[in-house]
Amino acid sequence: MSAREIEAAREIGAAFVAVGEADYPLRLQMIDDAPPLIAIRGHREVLAMPMVAIVGSRNASAAGVKITQQLTRGLGEAGFAIVSGLARGIDAAAHRASLTTGTVAVLAGGHDRVYPPEHVELLDAILAAGVALSEMPLGWEPRGRDFPRRNRLISGLSLGVVIVEAAKRSGSLITARLALEQGREVFAVPGSPLDPRAEGTNGLIKQGATPVTEIADIVAVLQPIMGLELPAREPEPEAGEPVQAVEPAPDERTRIIGLLSPTPVLIDDLVRLSQSSPRIVRTVLLELEIAGRLQRHGGGLVSLI
């Protein structure tokens, strides 16, 4: 990263957080293709709350907006931060209804390239008590393909993803698929078969997504898994201590690499077999990846190239 980029980030109040650092969102760190570096604006403590994503069609119906408001408020009162994509329609309704309880906007472009442009004011309102994050550099104008890429962060941050309205083949369904691949819960709001905006959500329910008509449906699924599946966060490094404090010992690195082969293995198994911490294993895998020696296969599987 150039000094100029760091300076530009400071000017708009964005800070960079790397994988392995204390402020890096814990669940996001566990996805296969976790971004090595994210830029954060706003109240980063919101990222330590349990999070639920609420997404849906840009072209939302009045009913869809109303349901989004009801679910968002309920989840906010229950202590969840709401993650969404700052888009028109359902996303915007989800952010607006969680401004005071915890809201997280995940951007497809750089922090200084807000999309859609008419949501600059909404983003300001979000930043007053919530947070925005992006893996893209400042100045990055979001293109079409950046949105699905961004969607993996929306699901990756969250315990589960709620799809409120979605047509067939919509971006929200991509988020649902990514959520499943990441082992996140998928919730969908049912709708009339005559409503094209319910085609996607009804389809998800047919495929096994949890149908949601009230927040109890969501909380009943999330409560048992909250706090269970994550290893306790390791002690934070002392202030000023560099991130490289989690540098693996040479024999640790050798042991982890020795467990790898061209046959894909689960990262969880690497952690278990190496007896290193998940954080150390991720660091070694990241080193290998940067060196072009690691392939990630999805589903938590990695192999040597």
Add this chain to the structure above:
Amino acid sequence: MSAREIEAAREIGAAFVAVGEADYPLRLQMIDDAPPLIAIRGHREVLAMPMVAIVGSRNASAAGVKITQQLTRGLGEAGFAIVSGLARGIDAAAHRASLTTGTVAVLAGGHDRVYPPEHVELLDAILAAGVALSEMPLGWEPRGRDFPRRNRLISGLSLGVVIVEAAKRSGSLITARLALEQGREVFAVPGSPLDPRAEGTNGLIKQGATPVTEIADIVAVLQPIMGLELPAREPEPEAGEPVQAVEPAPDERTRIIGLLSPTPVLIDDLVRLSQSSPRIVRTVLLELEIAGRLQRHGGGLVSLI
């Protein structure tokens, strides 16, 4: 049955069919509390078609009626007869859309006591190519409690029951519960959480009913079980041969009664262990029931009293 009742039935074209007779609907015969005698008007051959029940709220929405028409027509084209309860709303829409492909009206009162009265003409249209049946005697004015009782026949006749719109605590949900108890498939059409007429159907989906937005959802579930679960119908008695031709032999009766005790057992197990035909076993159970010596527990379980 009095001679007068038989005469009155003949006058309105109703005929009586007893359990065990060739024209008695095969699936209905398999439910725990199959009516010993049903009165049939119209084209009884429709009762030999594979059947699907479509039921829902009397106070149906325009969307609910439209979905009912779509599903009914599709199922009719696929070769299913449609069973319903002649009620206002969804039931009436289901009958109207299956007049030419096969429709079955199950009445809560006697054949000469049509409810609701404004559906006398609809019933005439049904009888032109379809069929109506009732377990109640002629002259029986249906009371409130007769409707849930009747609903077990709607589900009992059918491979599965489709609930189109249903408020909380509605009669259609009783039919769904009875269908589950009888081992029938339960299908529900999803709707918006803001629509009170979808509360019941969304609730069913949460409990595991198959969500339905198009007939493929129904056919995919029913096709594999059609014709599989039923034993082939035994050869019909010669014309004129009395129904008593299925009279169990004395040692058969003794064997079956010997297998019974105050501990509930599955009727299926009785058939297997006695090596008698299901029809003979049912006849013996019916004799015991009439004699007040048998208790039925639901789920196909019976015991001696």
